[in-house]
Amino acid sequence: MKMTVRGILTALATAFAVYLAARSLVWAGGVVDHPMLAVAVTGVYLVVVILSLYVEGRPVAAHDGESDGMLTAGRRGPTRMPAWVCIVVLLASAVIPNTAAAALALESRATSFGTWYVGAIGLLMMVTMVRRRPWVAWAGIVILAVSTIAWLGLLPALTLGLIGSSMWVLAAQLLLMSMDRAALDAARLSELQRAASAWRAAQQGRQRERRIQVQRALAVAGPILSRAIEQVGLLDERERTEARIAEGQLRDELRGARLLDDGVRAELDAARRRGATVSVLDEGGLEGLSDAELQRIRAELAAAVHDAVSQRLYIRSSTHPEIAVTVVGRSAAGTLPDEDSVDLWREIARPARG
Structure with missing residues (x-):
């Protein structure tokens, strides 16, 4: 089976989301005040992740020489996330942390299963960033930070995954920027290579045309030049006329070859002879x-x-x-x-x- 960048990214994100969801259901050593609510929140999270990963959107528009074949957009990568999915993602970033924390007892909120939503929303925002919605991704991180700090406090929130989730989103954005720059440089290089090939072909064509013109000019002026050398420039009137006509023919070949064919050359020769x-x-x-x-x-x-x-x-x-x-x-x-x-x-x- 042919592996693509899009398939690899989707598989990794899906596997990580399933792991986080499973972690939220492992309540060993903790107290869950509302287990059905906790399970429902986990199910809602999985649905939102599936929407964010698999709902198709419009391709990223090309600009400044970029194409839809970038590593992170179009057929070879995720398309831009639809607007309605962005709204669902933002709602999830607000609802899931608060609901997940409310379902747990106070002493369970700082446990590994009690803080699963921090990494889960971070993963969701990273997917949103990869799907070309940076403002939505950062807005989700801000909403997550406000909710987490409200339930856990500032220092516990920072030490229990909030910094890591923010770093995931930042790393995704930097990676996208570097990929886009590489794709743009590759497109420009390809354009330069095509221009260089066209220039080389044009130069080769001009060289062939010049060779033909030189050969024709030598055929026209060669005999009279040889005669002039033999006579040390002492030509009679007929030979001078021939030299003048040969000079004119040589100028024609060098300055106006595109206008000439055998018929035009014959008429120009006749005009000069009169x-x-x-x-x-x-x-x-x-x-x-x-x-x-x-x-x-x-x-x-x-x-x-x-x-x-x-x-x-x-x-x-x-x-x-x-x-x-x-x-x-x-x-x-x-x-x-x-x-x-x-x-x-x-x-x-x-x-x-x-």
Whole structure:
């Protein structure tokens, strides 16, 4: 049979409650004025203990990263004690000590069976504390202390179990606090591990993407670089043009790889060969798109570059919710070299999401 924390705690509490109840009925060497009342009080105590241990309540609400799977709450531990059971427990903490003491003769009230209720109510309050009702548990201890001192006196009450019962409740509260802190630390550690794994996966993806970009860049610029080294930089006009185009292609691969496919690359190459200056920059906004959506955007981009006659083309991705890519073309408009005008403005819409 699978053992759980809840099952172990419940079994221990039940066994201890039965022991205390049995001790209350062992009247050796003592005088009991009202035996039926004493037996009835013991029976009432056992009923209250059963209610406190076995009546289900609502799970403890998660907060600050805690979950319902803590060692002391939810399926793996006691649920929060229902409010009506708390009321019964408080009534028991007031009725049982007074009734148990009233059932005994004066000389029997300080005996082992005459003070059974001190440990019994302490156990009941400890169960209440474990079931996430700390204020009820401490209120019960206060009620027990008042009743015990009233019947036995201050010093006898302290020496006959009142301090021990209070220590049980305090130990239960400290144990719960340490368990909750450990559960919270474990949850945070798990979250950090998931974040670290996601970061590592993202870094590995970026590394693979960089390797692909470097390989593509070397394939584009490698031949002209080798030629430049062989000629010690003395290139003819055709080779200079090829070097300028290779430089542009290399910039495209490094700065806007997400915007590129074979069709876009071919149109950018054609624009540069006719003398246009082309700038491509991925500024984000395309990360959440599928391959099919990116393919459609790249097809529209290739068509826009193919139709362009501008001397300078600026292609940028966009984070705008409705615009994916913007293509701007500028050409000379006057006699001054730096005087130009916008002759192309094309916005490629972001795919609509249903």
